[in-house]
Structures are given as structure tokens and as C-alpha cells.
Amino acid sequence: MNGKTDLRVLRTRQSIRMAFYELIEEKGYEAITIQDIADRAMINRNTFYLHHQNKPDLLDTCMDELLSELKNAVVLCPFNMSPFHISTLETVMQTVLEHISRNTTFYYAMLIEENRIYQFRAKMENIIKDKLNEGWILAQGNSPLALSKELLLEYLVSSFMGIVMWWIKNDLPLPAGEAASQFSRIVAYGHLKAAGIAVGE
Template identity: 35%
Template sequence: TKEMENITKTDRRIIRTKQSITKSFLELFSEKDLEQITINEIAERANVNRGTVYLHYSDKYDLLDKCIEDHINELISLCKKQEANPVSQGMVYNSKPVFDYIRDHFPFFSAMFSNQRASLFRDRLLHFISASLMDKMEGPDNGHVIDNELNAQFLASAFIGIVEWWIRHQMPHSTDFMADQVRKLFKKNQIYPNVMKRS
């Protein structure tokens, strides 16, 4: 119906507007500290009026929060798809989809890791990865040589460190290469026993 078509057009317009606002915000965020960014600057660069920005976000902190939330949720969704796949061997051990996602959304991740104020994103990412790993480390075949929580924190920090290096160096290697290197590093260090027994 015509009404449905109008709703779809409106939805697409809203999505495009929000994408434009987000893109402008991330460009500014990679150039300067969050405190120095104004809503006027974001609106001007996005080619919208400041009222439109406030229509979707309460302030720049809300905008940053929504950006982080959206990408973390996408990563969670990616990992759930892998968990549903019986052939899958876990998010870090089979990390190619994660590297692919980062490559496809490089401006966001680059801004998050290049800005010194982005500790909120890093903390959320660390929490998400370590929680994901904790689930896999539960079980009798772990051996409990290393505390599960410490092991998850160690592994998550190592993974984020590798991702950060890759991003800061403008993705010098392919996602296939990075995923394979991560798998080999963790296998070599024998810090992912549950996965290794299935490989």
C-alpha cells in the first residue's frame, strides 16, 4: 500500500540521516577529544540542522554510547551465529568474521582506538570478549590450573592488543592472515584448552 511505502521511505531517510550524523561524529572524534566536539560541528558536517541531531540523540555522549552499543551488539550477534554453527570453534579461535567486521567498519574502530578518550569502548569490548570466553572455559576438562576469570581476562586483553595493533597500522595484513595468526598464537601458548581438544 501507499501508506506502507511512505513508512518505508521515512525509515530509510531516518537511517540515512543517522548514518550521516554518525559518520560526521566519528570523523570529528578521530580528529579531536570528545569534549572539544560540538553538536553544531556534527550537524554542519552531516549537512543537517542541530535539531535533527537532537531528534535522535540527547547529546554527544549519547551519540558515542549508541555507536559503541550498536557495534558491540553486532559483534555479539556475529559470535552467536558462530556458536550456533557446530563446526565453529569459538570467537577468538575462529576470529576471521570479527576481523572482517572490523575491516568493514574501519572508520569506527580506528576512531575508537586512536582517541585517548575511548576507554569506554575498550572496557566494553574487553567485558564482552572475556564474558564470551568464560562461558567456554566452564567445564570439567579445563583442569582448573589457571583461574577461569584470569584466563579469560588474559586472553581477551591479548586479542584486543592484536586487534589494536592491526587497526593502528592501517590493517597491514588480510583478515584471513590475522585470524590464522591469532589461532596459532593461542594454540602455541595452550591457553584455550576446551577449543584445542576439539581441533
């Protein structure tokens, strides 16, 4: 009795995931049946149930697996202080976009397609939120704010994800660095100034 897992188990699990990814791209999550997965993975339908409770359970496992890669990349982003947030946001955004550009089809299926998985967006948002929150604590200490911290954080994450989704939906129309820089400029200075429009007080 060793720590190793039976080779058959590893093989089966991998087949299931590959099949699942392919099918998501082909027909969307909702339309997939367990039988579809079994057929594609070339296993018995029963075997599926030896590894996953049901379809949502499989989805969860897969999302976590893929997002842990994103999370690792984001966690490594340095916090550049003074004024920390602007460059940090830019770095994190660029990191995320670059990661996505390496897995476009999957992210497209999860975030953009008709049959997209909204939980996936929620999980991504949490990764971003954790990172920003961490930076916030580091840089901010506990000086009072003119507005709700929760509101501010929600604002940052929402706009962040909005740009990310826009970027994917439009087929990566700008270089990752350029999109990241436009985003951080808007967030830091306001949309009018960032757009080059004079702001009357």
C-alpha cells in the first residue's frame, strides 16, 4: 500500500477531463450528458460515477484545476508601491491576459459563449479580489477612506473582469500590455481624463 495511485485511475481521470473540455467547446456545458463524456473518453458510463458524483462535480474539479494555474501566476505579481495601485493593477491585468492568451479557447467557452459557465467568472473574480485585497492591506494600513472599501474593491474587480471579458470577446484586439495600460489609466485617473476629455469641476 503505497502513496501512488493506480495507473488505471490516472488514465481514466485524464480521459474524462479531455473529453469534457472538448465537449464544452463543441456543444456547451448544459448540453453535455454523462454518456457523451463516457463515449468520448472511451470508458463505461459507470466508470464516470466511480470518479465523480455528477456533472457539476466534474465541472468544479476542472475549474479549480485550471484556475489554480491562473492563481499561481497572479500571486507572483509584485506589488509596486508609490502609487502602488496603478502599476500593480497594470501588472496583474497583464499577467492575467497573457495567461488567457495561452488558453483562449477554454476561457472563451467558460466566459463568453452562449452556454458559458457563470460560476467560472465568479471564481476568477475571487482570485483577483484576493490579490487586490492583499495589496490594499499592505499599502493602506488603516487610514480612513472617503468611500466604502467594499464598494471600492467590488468596483475594481468588476471593471477588471469587464475589460478581460471584452478583450476575449473581441479576439484579443490589443496587445496584453496595451490593454492593461489603458485599464490602469482609466481606473487611476478617471475615464474622462483617461479618454483625453477635459473635466469641469
